[in-house]
Amino acid sequence: MAYDSGTGWQYEVPTSGSKRLPPAARYMESLTHQGYGFEAAIADLVDNAIDAGARNVVVSFLRDDDRLVSLLVIDDGHGMDDETLDVAMTVGGRQGYSTTALGHFGAGLKAASLSHADALTVISRTKRSPSTGRRWVTAQAQSDFTCDIVDARYCQDLIDRYDGVIGWHGTIVRWDGVRSFSTVTTGQTDRYLNETIERLETHLGLYLHRFLSRPDFHIDIVVEDVRTRAELDHRGIEAIDPFGYRVPGRAGFPRVYTAPIEGVGKVPMTAHIWPPKSPLVAFRGIGPLAERQGFYIYRHDRLVQAGGWNGTRTGETHHNLARIAIDLPSQPNDVFSLTVKKDGVNVTPAFARGLEQAVDDAGNTFPAYLADAETTYRDAARRSTEIQRKDVVPPGKGLPPKLKRTLRDELPQLEGEDPVIFRWESLPSEVVFDIDRDEHVVRLNKEYRQAFNGDRRAGSNDAAVLKGMLYLLLEKNFRLGRSSAQRDDEMALWNSVLVTAVRCELER
Known part of the structure; x- marks a missing residue:
């Protein structure tokens, strides 16, 4: 009915034609x-x-x-x-x-x-x-x-x-x-x-x-x-898998929960519990942990949301180990909608209702999963007796990406520090390397470059073994700032040994 005489309300807006209005250049x-x-x-x-x-x-x-x-x-x-x-x-x-x-x-x-x-x-x-x-x-x-x-x-x-x-x-x-x-x-x-x-x-x-x-x-x-x-x-670029832990934080995980969502059907969700205090970049290196707990939503294998609870609950520290992978249904629906910048997903209340009913094959509920994640976090916080590695000046340009990733996985990074970079330059023959503490540069003697590359093509990320070893040996010189007689003597010793070793290689 277009017009209700009882209320006086016009339920349909009448029109008398149409007109094309293209967007203005502005x-x-x-x-x-x-x-x-x-x-x-x-x-x-x-x-x-x-x-x-x-x-x-x-x-x-x-x-x-x-x-x-x-x-x-x-x-x-x-x-x-x-x-x-x-x-x-x-x-x-x-x-x-x-x-x-x-x-x-x-x-x-x-x-x-x-x-x-x-x-x-x-x-x-x-x-x-x-x-x-x-x-x-x-x-x-x-x-x-x-x-x-x-x-x-x-x-x-x-x-x-x-x-x-x-x-x-x-x-x-x-x-x-x-x-x-x-x-x-x-x-x-x-x-x-x-x-x-x-x-x-x-x-x-x-x-x-x-x-x-x-x-x-x-x-x-x-x-x-x-x-x-x-x-x-x-x-x-190396893949950073937000579920790329080596051993789960709790036995029996990951688990697949199925959520019955009105208007979509059954949506599988793979729930993970990260190992506590993981040093991996995939856990600590992708932003504040409180923002990275929650749902990781994929569309056609492309991650479009990396964490967050989509209004279903408030982020809490003791849920930092909880991450859930969801692949959006391929068929169009009114429950999930992608943002224009593909940096998040909007959901309707049907999603929250489906979560509360989600269970795995054994009948475990989704709220019970969150409780397991919380317990794992709290138990680890009480133990907290493992050896702590010192924070280091981050590795930078000149190191192969895979090596840099491993160093960041294994060693906690100092925030706000310029990274240590490696460069090949002309240096005196009696040294393989020297350092510039102020600029955070390790200079490598290009006269000896062939000894570390062999028949491989030289490039900005070459000589990975040499650079990795020198990073581990020299990083403290940038972290501790001013030189000391002991550290200078160490570097003189390492240079003496390396020069002799390099010359042995070149004479073969």
Whole structure:
């Protein structure tokens, strides 16, 4: 009934026609204020590469002396032709995502990029079409929605520059006018890059850990000299599995609980209890523990929420060991909804009701699981008699990512300390290394580099055994600050032994 004479209320709003009202060009400005964090924005671009079938993705920071000039995300996915690229660069233009696609709203490429850069350029090629490119410049787009067509010669030149990644097909996303780059003061570029890359390593390693655990998918972060094309830093991203403990904190876990959720059906949830006081990066290195307890929600193997209780309960310290993995149902539903930035999931009260009824195969309830996690935490707090390793200055650039990860897993890190970095330089023949305490640098004698690399190609993360041993031996010199006669004598001894050992190797 359209009109109720008793209440006088019109239940349906009458209309007399329709009118098309496209968005104003100023709508582009809203894309720059979506609240994307830097790491989440890069992750969104990697999602696009995964959807395009990429096996290799490279995030490249381009540096000119002490100045950061651009950022590129390069992938070897199937690429785009002119028509497909036009759709990709249209706000909301993507239609009909596949059932396994990580993309969702058709705005990620533009919103993620323009949240951080004044200009977005996308260049792509397929097996059957030549390289092509489009460019959004924020100031221009805000006035009339004009998107530039990139010169064909430049498109091919850039594709050729990165043919080691792209090969016959792939895509390059280029950010210019990156706003955070302009805030880096003179002399602080190394520190900015190290901190930014560390955060990016952790974010990508965590949110894409299921993909990174596959043998055929890789993400690398490089810092490239824009003039010489030399790699100033190169780090391969390692998976950070939020459930990657060696032994569970309580016998009988993990357990699978099934929650009957109205409007969805039976939803399996894998409940874990972490071992107490774990030093692993996957436990301690991904943020405050109070924020990392709770639900880890996946959509098509991509982590979209890393912790939190979605309003079902309040986070408490004694639940720090409780983590639950949930894979979102593939069919559309009204209970779970993904945020635009893919950094969380909204739920309806039906989810909380389903939790209270969740049980495992043996009939154990979900509230009983939380009690088990709490008991495990409290029992460990009462024992607390194990040997404590001293906090160390964190390892930094020059160490292979896997070695760096192990050092961080095994040794608690000092907060706010500049990391220890390793560099090959020209040094006197009578030493293999020396240190700069103020700059936190271990200098290695490049005259002896071959002795540690053999026939392997030299690179920024080479000589892992030497660097690992020296880190363990020398770290205290950076932590304790000023030199002492005893520590100086130790270093002189180590240099004497190492020089003799190296010369023995070179004489063979």
